[in-house]
Structure formats: structure tokens, C-alpha cells
Amino acid sequence: MSAAxxxxxxxxxxxxxxxxxxxxxxGHVLVALWILLAIGLVWFLVTSWNLPLVEKYGPGYLYGLGVTVGLVAVSIVIGAILSIPVALGRMSKNPVFSGLAYAYVYFFRGTPLLAQTFLVYYGLGAFRPELQSVGLWWFFREAWYCAIFAFSLNTAAYQAEMLRGAIESVPRGQWEGAASLGLHKLQTMWKVILPQAAVVALRPYGNEVILMVKGSAIVSIITVYDLMGITRFTYSRxxxxxxxxxxxxxxLMIVETLRHGIEWIERRLTRHLKR
Amino acid sequence: MSWGPEGWLDDIAYGVFVTVSLALATLPVGLAVGFLVALAKQSSEPSLRLAGNVYTTIFRGLPELLTLFLVYFGGQIGLQKLFQLFDPGATVDVSAFVAGMIALGVVFSSYASEVFLSAFKAIPSGQYEGGHAIGLTNWQTMRLVVLPQLIRIALPGLANLWLILLKDTALVSAIGLSDILRQTSIAARVTKHAFLFFGFATLVYLVLSVISSFGIRAIERSVDNRDMRR
Structure with missing residues (x-):
């Protein structure tokens, strides 16, 4: 064999x-501390495992989980639809539209979601005679509808800003190039701008879904039995x-699943950008 | 119903005081813990990184309201068990203010640690090497070379977190602390003018965040000015 x-x-x-x-x-001490805490949690949950209790309240948790998921899904979808006119308003050159959209976004991003929910559920409840005469009382009487109403308006404000940011992140040359090819504005938006904006918007949108899952816990305060509401009910009993x-x-499991799912989608969508 | 100094305005003013002092008390704790967690997460030691990441994962994944209840009720039960070891008849009451401060503090610090971490990544390693080359110790490098740059980079992210913190304080009304929202809820229940009072509460929050953004802009300007002079 050679020397090489x-x-x-x-x-x-x-x-x-x-x-x-x-x-x-x-580092080792801290990791050991976390492991001890995890063991303590598992030990506590195992030793306090109580079959009659689980049989009595376990189905409630499943139901609450369903309510939480439903609330988040419905509000995100309605919010996404509402966010389109708001985002268009924010980008509009007309000062009236852009001012209105700005005020909308500023109000919903500048005040706590809990206060907004109270304003809808308790506040609008004060207008019961008026609402009854318009025939909307059935809607604002139910905590569930009020929660969806408040959450949709809130997430619409956040989503509008994400949409605007994503669309504005696409360079102007893309618009000009599409125009020189003879595409009109709607076609340009749909075929050229939005596919590029989607990659930018994915992460903020994912974060918004996670924030909504976490934020939805507050509906338990207005007596909706979501996961948190069921939990408080069980604890009070x-x-x-x-x-x-x-x-x-x-x-934690929901949020971690969502987070990893979003990361996976993002990796797939940006495959063409990796070398 | 009377809307004056002898009416509800002074109660709501007290609520504003509670909200603002809770947010101000949480801020330094959250910043300090967040900075330490960020230090752990950018360390070269894998076990420290793991410990930091577990902290962030847990407290960013839990709803803020649930964290608050875990701290409030869990703290009460845990401390009670602990004290009953020494004095079987002891009962413990956890202050809602302290529980709120701890819960909001851990949430704030886990988000702040991410902001600090990305700011750390923006500082080139040449800065550390340069600091060492002129004979500064690790601590001096951190304090004199890295921190001034770090704060400037992290400021917008931290300002955002402050606004989130201010809004999250509304949750403590759920554990009975007399913040803005709780005071207005009481007023609304007593006077039956719910829309008026909750509308007023949202306006107060709006004013607080407007004031904050002015303050933030002033801080940013002063930091920038200091850079200019250098």
C-alpha cells in the first residue's frame, strides 16, 4: 500500500x-431538573389516576377539544375572508379607505382580546331591545356566537396586516412584468403575486393559528365550554x-403538532430555494 | 350611574394603576430571565441549550390563561403542602398580583429569549474575538462590546413584546385582581351600562398602547442618537 x-x-x-x-x-443540573419535573408530572398523573373521575369527565375533555378546534377553525376562516377587504383598504391610495382600515387594525391590535370579547358579549347584550327589534338577538345571546364574532374580527385585523406585508414583500418588478405580458390586475394578483406572497405569509399565518389556539382559552371566561372551560368546570367540581x-x-400537544406541521409545509414550499 | 370622581372613574383609575404596575413589575423580571434563557440557548454546551429550549417550548405552547391558573392554583396547593410539613394547620394564600407577575413573566421571558437569541445571531463572532484580543474578560466583552449592540437589534422585538404584555395583563382579572377589566366589569354589572364601560375599558387600553408607542419611539431615538455620536 502506498503512503497516501x-x-x-x-x-x-x-x-x-x-x-x-x-x-x-x-446545563446538566438544569436538564436534570426538567427530567425530575417531567417524572414528577407523570408520577402525579399516574398516582392520581382515578377511573370513575376519568370516566365522568374524560368525555368532557374530548368535547371541549372539539369546541376549541371548531372555534379556532371557524374564526380563522371568517377572519381570512374579512381580512381581504381590510388589507385592500390598507393598501388603497384613497385616504378614507386606508384611514378606516388603519383604524380597524389599530383598534383590534391595540386592545386585549378579552376586553373585545367582553365588549361583544356583555356590551352588546345591553342593547337587547334594539337587537331584538332587528332580529339579531338570537345571535348575540349565545356566548358561542359572540366568541366567534369577536375572534373573527380580531384575527381579521392581524391577518390583514400579514396579507399586506406578504403582498408588499413581492417586488414591484413582478407587477410590471405581468403587466407587460398583458395580464390584468386580478390575473397578476392570482397567478403571479399570491403564489410568491404565500411563501412569505406561511410562517406568520401559522403563528396566528397557534396564537388563536392559545387565545381561545379565554372564551372559558364567558361560559363557553371549550377545553379550558371544561377544565375549569372539572376543577370547580x-x-x-x-x-x-x-x-x-x-x-402543548396541539401547539407542538401545529408548529412541526407548519415547519414541514414550509420546508416543502421552499424546496426550490434551497441549494 | 354617576360618572364622576365619586362615581366609577376613580375605581377604573385604580384599575389602570394595577394594570400598569403589574406590567411594569413583570418587565424587568421577564427581560432578565429571557436574557439568561437566550444565553443558555446560544451556548456551546448542548445540555444548556436543551434546558433553554424546553423552557421556551413549554411556556410558548401553553395558553397564557392556563399558565396563570397553573401558577395561581398550583402555587397555592404546592405551598400549602410545603407549609403543612412544618405546621399542619397552615393555610396559604397566594397573592393574585404575584401569581400574575410570575405567569406573565415566564410567558414574556420565553418570547423575549427568542428575540435576544436572534439578536445574538446577528452579532458577528469577530466582535467577541476583538473583545478578547484587547484583553477583555468574557464578562467585560459581554457588557461593553456585545450588549450595547444587542439592545439596539433587539429593541423593536422587545417593544412588540411589551405591547403584548400590556394586553395580556387583562387576563389577571380572571383570578380576581382589580385591573382595568375587572373594575369595569363590576361597574358594568352594577350600573347595567355594559357597552359604555367595556367600550371605555378598550379605549383605556388603546390609550395605554398609544402612550407606549410614543415611549418606545423616544427610546429608539435616544439609542440611535447615542450611536450617531460614537
């Missing part, structure tokens, strides 16, 4: 041993702390 061959066969020199630096000790811990586990 032996040189290639030789193993690389071993890495210098990593000493027990202060950082490493601190049993005074068993595991009711909150189960809710935490379920919420």
Missing part, C-alpha cells in the same frame, strides 16, 4: 476531552389539580 493510502486510512486524532466547565455543570395538568398536556 495509509494516510487516508488513519483515523482522525481524538477530540480533546471536554472538561466539566461551569456551563456544563449548570373536583378540586383536583390534575384537571389543569391534563389541559396543559393537551394544549
Amino acid at each position: 493510502g495509509t494516510a487516508l486510512d488513519e483515523a482522525p486524532p481524538p477530540l480533546p476531552p471536554r472538561g466539566w466547565s461551569g456551563q456544563r455543570i449548570a 373536583t378540586f383536583d389539580f390534575q384537571s389543569y395538568l391534563w389541559a396543559a398536556v393537551i394544549y
Whole structure:
């Protein structure tokens, strides 16, 4: 064998041993702490496992999960539809439209979602005679409809800003190029601009879905029995702390699944950008 | 129904005071913890990174309201068990303000750690090497070289988090702290003018965030000015 061959066969020199630096000790202690907490959580949930209790309240959790998912899905879709005129208004050159859209977005992004929900549910409830005369009382009487109403308006404001940001992130040359090919504005928007904007908007949209899942917990305060509402109900009946811990586990699983799903979609959509 | 100094306005003013002081009390805690978590997450030690990432994953994944209840009720039960080891008859009441501060603090810090982390990534390693080359210790490099740049990069993200924090304080009304929303709820229930009072509450929040954005702009300008002079 030649000398070059032996040189290639030789193993690389071993890495210098990593000493027990202060950082490493601190890191191991913290990880050990998390592991202890996890074991403690599992131990607590296992030892306080109570079959009659689970049989009684378990189905409620499933129902609550369904309510949470339904609330988020419906509000996100309605919000997406509402966000289109708002985003167009924000981009409009007409000061009246852009001013109105700006005020809308500023109001809903500048105030807490909980206050908005109260304003719709309790506030509009004060106009009961008027609402009854218009025939809208059945809608604003139900906490569920009020929650959807408030959440849709809220997420529409956030989604409008995302849509605007994504559309404006597409360079002007794309518009000009499409115009020189003879596409009209709607075609340009649909075939040229939106596909490019979608890649930019995906991450903010994903974050908005996650924020809505987390934000939807507040509807439990206006007596909607979503996952959080069921949890509070169960706790008020049993005074068993595991009711909150189960809710935490379920919420964490939903959010982590969503987060990884969005990352996967983003990786697929941006395949052509990777080298 | 009387709407004056002897009416509901002073109660709502107290609510504003509670909201603002809760947000202001949470801010330094959240910033400090967030910075430490960011340090852990950008460290070269894998176990520290793992510990930091677990922290962020948990507290960004839980709804803020649930975190609040976990801290409030969990803290109460946990402390009660702990004290009953020494004194079997002891009962513990966790202050809603402290529970709110801790819950909002951990949520704020987990988001802040992400902001700091991306700011850390924006600082080239030459800055650290340069600091070491002129004989500064690790701590001095951090304080004199890295931090001034880091704050400038992280400022817009942190300002955004402050506005979110201000809105999240509304949740503490659910555990009985007399913030803006709780005070207006009481007023609405007593006077039956729900729309008026909740509308007023949203306006107060709006005013607070307008004031905040002015403050943020002033801070940004002063940071920029300092850079200009250098």
C-alpha cells in the first residue's frame, strides 16, 4: 500500500476531552431538573389516576377539544375572508379607505382580546331591545356566537396586516412584468403575486393559528365550554389539580403538532430555494 | 350611574394603576430571565441549550390563561403542602398580583429569549474575538462590546413584546385582581351600562398602547442618537 493510502486510512486524532466547565455543570443540573419535573408530572398523573373521575369527565375533555378546534377553525376562516377587504383598504391610495382600515387594525391590535370579547358579549347584550327589534338577538345571546364574532374580527385585523406585508414583500418588478405580458390586475394578483406572497405569509399565518389556539382559552371566561372551560368546570367540581395538568398536556400537544406541521409545509414550499 | 370622581372613574383609575404596575413589575423580571434563557440557548454546551429550549417550548405552547391558573392554583396547593410539613394547620394564600407577575413573566421571558437569541445571531463572532484580543474578560466583552449592540437589534422585538404584555395583563382579572377589566366589569354589572364601560375599558387600553408607542419611539431615538455620536 502506498503512503497516501495509509494516510487516508488513519483515523482522525481524538477530540480533546471536554472538561466539566461551569456551563456544563449548570446545563446538566438544569436538564436534570426538567427530567425530575417531567417524572414528577407523570408520577402525579399516574398516582392520581382515578377511573370513575376519568370516566365522568374524560368525555368532557374530548368535547371541549372539539369546541376549541371548531372555534379556532371557524374564526380563522371568517377572519381570512374579512381580512381581504381590510388589507385592500390598507393598501388603497384613497385616504378614507386606508384611514378606516388603519383604524380597524389599530383598534383590534391595540386592545386585549378579552376586553373585545367582553365588549361583544356583555356590551352588546345591553342593547337587547334594539337587537331584538332587528332580529339579531338570537345571535348575540349565545356566548358561542359572540366568541366567534369577536375572534373573527380580531384575527381579521392581524391577518390583514400579514396579507399586506406578504403582498408588499413581492417586488414591484413582478407587477410590471405581468403587466407587460398583458395580464390584468386580478390575473397578476392570482397567478403571479399570491403564489410568491404565500411563501412569505406561511410562517406568520401559522403563528396566528397557534396564537388563536392559545387565545381561545379565554372564551372559558364567558361560559363557553371549550377545553379550558371544561377544565375549569372539572376543577370547580373536583378540586383536583390534575384537571389543569391534563389541559396543559393537551394544549402543548396541539401547539407542538401545529408548529412541526407548519415547519414541514414550509420546508416543502421552499424546496426550490434551497441549494 | 354617576360618572364622576365619586362615581366609577376613580375605581377604573385604580384599575389602570394595577394594570400598569403589574406590567411594569413583570418587565424587568421577564427581560432578565429571557436574557439568561437566550444565553443558555446560544451556548456551546448542548445540555444548556436543551434546558433553554424546553423552557421556551413549554411556556410558548401553553395558553397564557392556563399558565396563570397553573401558577395561581398550583402555587397555592404546592405551598400549602410545603407549609403543612412544618405546621399542619397552615393555610396559604397566594397573592393574585404575584401569581400574575410570575405567569406573565415566564410567558414574556420565553418570547423575549427568542428575540435576544436572534439578536445574538446577528452579532458577528469577530466582535467577541476583538473583545478578547484587547484583553477583555468574557464578562467585560459581554457588557461593553456585545450588549450595547444587542439592545439596539433587539429593541423593536422587545417593544412588540411589551405591547403584548400590556394586553395580556387583562387576563389577571380572571383570578380576581382589580385591573382595568375587572373594575369595569363590576361597574358594568352594577350600573347595567355594559357597552359604555367595556367600550371605555378598550379605549383605556388603546390609550395605554398609544402612550407606549410614543415611549418606545423616544427610546429608539435616544439609542440611535447615542450611536450617531460614537
